[in-house]
Amino acid sequence: MLKQQLQQKLQQKLSPQQIQLIRLLELPAIELEERIKHELEDNPALEEGKEVTDDSDHAEEEFGEDLSSPENGTDADIDLSLGDYRSEDDIPDYKLNEVNSKKERKEEIPFSVGESLNEYLLEQLGLRNLTEKQKAIAEYIIGNIDDDGYLRRELSSIADDLIFQAARDVSVEEVEEVLRIIQDFEPGGIGARDLQECLLLQLDKKEPTSACKLAVQVLRDYFDEFTKKHYDKILRSLNIDEAALKKAIREITCLNPKPGGNWGDSMGIAMSQIIPDFVVEATNGELILSMNNRNIPDMRVNREYSEMLEDYSANKANQSADMKDAVTFVKQKLDSAKWFIDAVKQRQETLQRTMQAIIQLQPEFFLTGDEATLHPMILKDVAERSGYDISTISRVSNSKYVQTNFGIYPLKYFFSESMQTDSGEEISTREVKKIMKEHIDNEDKRKPLTDEELSSILKEKGYIIARRTVAKYREQLDIPVARLRKEI
Template sequence: MLKQQLQLKLQQKLSPQQIQVMRMLELTAIELEERIKQELVDNPALEEGPEEHNDDNLLSEEENNNTETAEDISLGDYLSEDDIPDYKLEADNFSHKDRREEIPFSGNSSFHDGLLRQLGLRNLNEEDTRIAEYIIGNIDDNGYLQRSLQAISDDLIFQAGIDVSTEKLEELLQIIQDFEPAGIGATNLRECLMLQLERKPATPANLLAYRIVDEMFEEFSKKHYDKILRQLNVNKEELKDAITEITSLNPKPGGGADSFEAGGNHIIPDFIVDEQDGELTLSLNNGELPELRVNRSYADMLKDYTGNKENQTREKKDALLFVKQKLDAAQWFIDAVKQRQQTMLSVMEVILLLQREFFMTGDESTLKPMILRDVAERTGYDISTISRASNSKYVQTNFGVFPLKYFFSESMQNNSGEEISSREIKKILQECIDHEDKKKPLADDKLCELLKEKGYVIARRTVAKYREQLGIPVARLRKEI
């Protein structure tokens, strides 16, 4: 049975411009530069250069409104889905980290290219070379071969039509494991360390290190040194020398080679804060960002089309709609970039105001408790906007480069009732662990007691949480010989 029903409902929707501004706000300096370059390629109505302030540059608001009324222009009526910008197709405002990761940060070759170059120096036939190249392609960024040889054998027969046994794959893998850097192509951490130790001189410390990794790797990883001393029948000094050799090895040979070869990813600060004569100055780092403006020829083209309304053909109307869409998109993009810069400056100005003492002295203990809500209340923005504006953003100061998240911390009270930052407690906790007896490291309960003696009354689970946030392992794993 069919029936009609009227329903009145309030619904809040974000406009395409708002969505674009939010996405702009999430971008870092490098990503914004890439985004602008891409928009300049995609939209011919957008170009580099200082903005032209000319009354004839674009249609006046009145002419623009008249044109829309006369021609009944609606972007959704004439654009195909392929022509609609992605910010018009997606209505959510969630983070797009997947897209962000597609932006290349370095154009240098990876360690995989280095392995392929070393492979070219080996005297292998064409089929073995293809198989070895496939094995190298399965080595992850840390330098490990996580897939089994049987799985690789199955892939080769189905994808490349090469029937190869696991024994043959093992032979080729051993050739690859002989490449630089040492440890590459290992299937796990234990094998990686053993491959590196095999290339070291046969000193007593290296030989003992190899035995420990080979025979007692689990005990070593859990720092059960007493078991190692008894089972291998060595003294503490010998064990200490062997552990020094093991800890000097690279647990991620692929990552080590990548950072050495590619030079690592450099942080480009989004803000610059200078202190001179007791005054702080804040500026956005717009070093590589070009100035943007609407293409004058496209604006003139739109005026010509709208000024000649008589005898307009279907082709001319289509051209009018296309030009207007490109001009609108260009202006939206320029406005979004400007609003991003203004929002970021407003957020950073409040952070600068709240943490002024730190920016003057660089002393971490002067950081005040500050959460997203504190900044949101002073800027008038939503908390989600503050989160976007501060996430993955960095500020350059006279004392180094810091992420904006560095300045946010929880509020706690000491014995005297004074509000302090959780970062101050973490600093005290770090100092306690740095000065502990490494032969008898402090457990969380003992750390909790030490903090109470210093006037910071916090629970043991909070101590454990702060210790984990600092990247410090439990007491047993901090123990040394």
């Protein structure tokens, strides 16, 4: 049975301008520079320079209304509403589908890197006297070695791939034989299938001292006990003294658990260069905030495009279909340029007001640099003081940095939850974590402090914290449990 019914629904939908602003808010300074550069290259109606007075607004509005009026007939029935342009190529980036927008946010920052691990291994392969079949197997194995230098695929899977993809009849034994050759390459430990094999390969390349031989024996026969730091069991089983085991452990701890990691250094250094978004200077007890706009150019709407639209508006009586298409294109590019300029300005204003709110909530830290002066602060506190929504504050604080007289800090550094002391005083959990870390750093490594003991120490200092809360803070500090901190 067919039935008609009316339904009222309230929906909230973001406008293209809001979507663009949200995406710009998430970008740190260096990515904003790349985004502006991309927009300047992509939109001919946008150019660098101080903004000039544009008198074409009225002409645009009048012309747009005339084009969409019924008097112009079906050929002139062109909708110039925002975002509804004919060609997908002319749609601004922020109006494209979600997949493309994600790609845009992950736009790569150009940097130069040296030789890759793969290239380095292939160079060494060329120096070996191998058959064509062995070379083909070796190249395939090298292609499967990950960024850490490990081969995490089963040899049987590699043999199957070579059979089906390269049409080569290869056995697992042949693959393993070639793998042994690759494992002799530099850096030591390359091509290992697990951590144990990686460490043993590196020890094989070292001078066979008594400490090195003992280290090999420990890794080969007592790897689980070693990783769990059950040193007493190793001492009893091998019937050795603590001094000998200490030397063996020193040999092991000097090894590289990620032999391929060194080849990521050049990329890591390039990507880890921090450019602060804010600069807060403390001068004579006063805090001065400035935005880091050094590499962000002034932008304006291209005057030629504005005049072009004015010319079209003046000659609207005789419009061909091609000219109307040209008008649509010009107006779309002008609108896109204006929206982008406004979005960048609004982003800067939002960032500045948010940072001012953080400074007002944490003035002692910016004046002294003392972590103990940090007050408990959550996103809601900054949102209430700045007048923005919590989600906006979250976007602003993500991947942003501030330069102070005492170093560069991520904005997230200033956020922490609160807790009460036994006297009822509100303090930041950061202060508790700092006390915990100091005690762990100064503990007797032969008998590390357990979470229960840390909880008791904190209670003596007036911080009433349960053992499970101590465990949570310890994990947040990336500190292992007492058993794994034990040394001999």
